[in-house]
Amino acid sequence: MLRTVPGNVVEDLPYDHGTLKVLYGTASGPSTTRTTTIDQNTAGVPGVNEDGDQFGYSLSSGDVNGDGYADISVGIPYEALEAGQKGAGSVVQLYGGRGGLSGTGAQAFTQDTAGVPGVAEADDHFGMAVRLADTDGDGKDDLAVGAPDEDGAQSTSGAAWVLRGQSGGLTTSGVVSFGPDSLGAPEAGAALGAGFQQ
Secondary structure: OEEOOHHHOHHHHHHOOOOEEEEEEEOOEEEEEEEEEEOOOOOOOOOOOOOOOOOOOEEEEEOOOOOOOOEEEEEEOOOOOOOOOOOOOEEEEEEEEOOEEEEEEEEEEOOOOOOOOOOOOOOOOOOOEEEEEOOOOOOOOEEEEEEOOOOOOOOOOEEEEEEEOOOOOOEEEEEEEEOOHHHOOOOOOOOEOOOOOO
16 A cells, blocks of 8 residues: 555645555565545545545554454544634544445544543644554554654653554554653653554
């Protein structure tokens, strides 16, 4: 999978709505004929393409629902949720199946999603980093989401959330969230959630 660069002009990336392209594997390497392109205008994908959203800024693959097919978490850290909330950010969870990756059953999460601690605010950049991994050993990958510009007691202290995977997809039931203070770390400028080790 890769994030496509419109016209190969990298200077335009900060203004790009964002696109994800999947090149399916073959015995001789990535296919050039069997591909899938997904953005926020793809059927089933929550949201809509808007300049500067940067759909696909961060990506992680894993198996969220335990069906044996690869799923993709897509960070959209510059997503504007409402007027005055530019750069609040969101994450879209895409699911794979026998036919490959698609918008079918896709889910979207923000800090305004019921069950997700916090409140969406401009320039939090929720989704700047995403990482799928099985953190609880149940055979289904969980989603870690970072928002490095989340304000705690200090500006840009950052925060991270973990949403659990289950057979029906990601759930906000039992979400775990934490910031530098809860880890006993300094807050000012910590930017927790700027990235996750792969």
